[in-house]
Amino acid sequence: MIESAIEPVVFRWHEAEITALSPVTPHVRSVRLRCSLAEAYRAGQHVDVRLTAEDGYQAQRSYSIASAQDGSGTLELMIEALPDGEVSGWFSHLAEVGDRVELRGPIGGSFSWDGPDGGPLLLGGGGSGVVPLLAMLRRRAQGWRQIPAALIYSARTRAEAIAVAELERLAEADPNFSLHLATTREPGGKRIDAPLVADALARIGAPGKVFLCGSNRFVAAASDLILAEGVAPGLIRTERFGA
Ligand SMILES: Cc1cc2nc3c(=O)[nH]c(=O)nc-3n(C[C@H](O)[C@H](O)[C@H](O)COP(=O)(O)OP(=O)(O)OC[C@H]3O[C@@H](n4cnc5c(N)ncnc54)[C@H](O)[C@@H]3O)c2cc1C
Structure with missing residues (x-):
């Protein structure tokens, strides 16, 4: 419709x-x-x-x-x-x-979300791939905060992480939302891994919707990690930015 x-x-x-x-x-x-x-x-x-x-x-x-x-x-x-x-x-x-x-x-009708679609929401973004997920979180904040949501976000550095201050404020104010930031190019940084994904899933319980967006490499890595945690493949929607 x-x-x-x-x-x-x-x-x-x-x-x-x-x-x-x-x-x-x-x-x-x-x-x-x-x-x-x-x-x-x-x-x-x-x-x-x-x-x-x-x-x-x-x-x-x-x-x-x-x-x-x-x-x-x-x-x-x-x-x-x-x-x-x-x-x-x-x-x-x-x-x-x-x-x-x-x-x-x-x-991109299938890579979209509105409150009545429900959750819990597991979101994964790499670099500027976080942009459509930010829109989903902004929509959720307009009246759907009861839906648990976790964002796994891989950025080169914290300074290069898009809207990180907004996301951190949201995570602080909203017990149903958690941010799991992995920075790949700063001291002590790392790529997303199994413990990070397990932590995000522990915060929301079994996801009802999974949206992943970023480079081909990011989307492949995130999908593998999420599937390894037992999430059904049919729940996962992906969008690739190329390169
Ligand atoms: C569905 C979808 C949504 C997108 N949303 C966003 C968004 O919200 N924000 C955003 O910044 N971009 C987004 N992109 C990427 C965007 O469409 C362009 O590909 C990007 O801005 C590069 O275009 P350009 O004309 O500047 O570079 P070009 O002149 O086309 O290319 C310049 C150089 O960059 C390389 N390159 C091209 N595309 C990419 C890429 N995506 N990543 C890394 N290197 C690349 C090329 O190989 C070339 O070497 C999205 C892509 C898709 C398919």
Whole structure:
């Protein structure tokens, strides 16, 4: 039902105007856009973004929506600057408030969550793969905090972890949410491992939904660890950012 309600808007491009830009980490920028799609998506979904140069050259990439619907008529993306990245480079270094781009979507109905879908929720994000999971947690915070949720988050360093302060505040204030951060490139850091996954599962009990997002390598490692803990494969939804 939801898919068919959303489908007609997915395949056409919608004008969007940048209303705010702000740093999230040294390499990730928050981009808030005013767009008619802002009232028509589920947490976890992504949009295609199309840039058009003055000479007509176009480039298009996918970006997860970081915000949960809030009635503001805007949505938020979080874009990591990749070395020599065509589209991420434009958003990170050249974009200004008032610039216009085009969005198409929302896309990814199966990788999405809303409160009535229930839980417990086991979320796993690698790097900027945490963005759609952040949207799910923001949605959960709008009135579904009774649903247990745990986020396993792998980032290079704490400074590079997206929205870490928001996630830590949430974990402190909300006994039904726990954050399990693994930093891979700082002293004493480590990759996600069996004890970390077991700890997350102990906090929420048997998960009802599992969402994993990140690089192919992260998603494969997280899936293996979660399956080894006895979670049924059919519960796991994955999204891969490439590379
Ligand atoms: C469903 C989906 C959701 C996504 N959501 C987000 C998001 O929320 N935030 C975000 O920052 N990105 C996200 N991405 C990745 C995004 O679509 C682009 O791939 C990324 O921004 C690179 O595009 P670019 O034009 O800057 O780089 P390009 O000019 O295409 O490539 C520049 C260099 O980066 C390498 N590269 C390309 N893509 C990646 C990648 N994903 N990871 C590492 N290296 C790469 C290329 O091999 C090349 O060497 C998402 C991708 C998918 C498929």
